[in-house]
Amino acid sequence: MNRIHAVILDWAGTTVDFGSFxxxxxxxxxxxxxxxxxxxxxxxxxxxxxxxxxxxxxxxxxxxxxxxxxxxxxxxxxxxxxxxxxxxxxxxxxxxxxDFAVPIDGVVDTIAALRQQKIKIGSCSGYPRAVMEKLVPAAAAQGYQPDNWVASDDISAGARPGPWMALKNVIELGIGSVFACVKVDDAVPGIEEGRNAGMWSVGLALSGNEFGKTWEEYQEMPKHEIETLKQRAADKLYAAGAHYVIDTLADLPIVIESINARLAKGERP
Missing domain, CATH: 1.10.150.240 (Putative phosphatase; domain 2)
Incomplete structure (x- = not known):
């Protein structure tokens, strides 16, 4: 287990729905x-x-x-x-x-690249199952389909920031060690979820809740305003325990390379 075997992804603001609206x-x-x-x-x-x-x-x-x-x-x-x-x-x-099921720019290609590395794709959400049963096929029709998904009301023990949804993914994906998993999220409870599950936690500073802009608003923002909001988001996610903070899921493969190198040295989350 000296490399990442699975990523557990949030939905709104992480893989779909830029800005989490x-x-x-x-x-x-x-x-x-x-x-x-x-x-x-x-x-x-x-x-x-x-x-x-x-x-x-x-x-x-x-x-x-x-x-x-x-x-x-x-x-x-x-x-x-x-x-x-x-x-x-x-x-x-x-x-x-x-109406918010469009994959965020770069998500589909990133998922394909991760699968080429034999990395399994899990997911979980604050949405209950009734909502996920609409969202999952809508996202699949537009190119994003994880290997597994867990809804907030699937877990009797409670949802985030507890580790239960992330751990249910580990079980259902058949992953042998939690330290071979990366939890990716755009909000504080999701970062805490990953840490509580014993995983590497990666925050997203641009595409999600903490940045809080639509794709169209982001495209029109001056660079200095983008950097200010990203830094504010990153600070909040790091304070919650994120091991890494990146802009969007498209940056995840570089982080996984870094984590793999750390795992090979015997490091753990």
Missing amino acids: APTQIFIEAFKGVFDIEITLAQARVPMGLGKWQHIEALGKLPEVDTLWKAKFGRSMNSDDIDAIYAAFMPLQIAKVV
């Missing part, structure tokens, strides 16, 4: 539609990477959202409120996720 926009709509509470895109992004019920719970605990909730209802958000928002979120997300 599919889930964030739906959270905004669900909060507004159910309780007439207006949250911002920046607020919706804060807990990104968690399971979606847990994401709503975390949003309710943000001080600014809690203040709005108390002003409107005289109390903090409770589990019944979370259930109501989640019930509104799910059909909206199922209906719209296929």
Whole structure:
């Protein structure tokens, strides 16, 4: 096991949906539609990477959202409120996720290159299974299809930042050692997931939640603004425990070369 045998990839912001907009926009709509509470895109992004019920719970605990909730209802958000928002979120997300299934630039070629190295492709997401059952075939139709996928509600022990989804991939892919795996994610809980699973964790500073721009917005941004946002994203991902931070998945093969060299020397994550 002196080389990488599998990569475990996140979905939104990592392999599809540049900027990770599919889930964030739906959270905004669900909060507004159910309780007439207006949250911002920046607020919706804060807990990104968690399971979606847990994401709503975390949003309710943000001080600014809690203040709005108390002003409107005289109390903090409770589990019944979370259930109501989640019930509104799910059909909206199922209906719209296929619109965000386009692989991020470079993903399809990178997956092909990894497979040439006999590296297996696992994946997991904060999306529940009902959403993934729409997203997976839509992405496959456009060229991206992992060897395995795990949804947040497939795991009774809970989702990120716990290691369970990543470890389920290890089992289902038949990988002998967790240190021969790389977990790639654009959000803090996903980086923590990889570390908790004993894997090498790689963060994405450009394509995902922490950068938070659409592909079109990114193309029009001045270079200095891009570098500022990338550095801010990288700092956050490194603080979460990332071993490496790169721009997009297209940069992953170079990182795997580096990790393979470290494994050959006996290093471990």
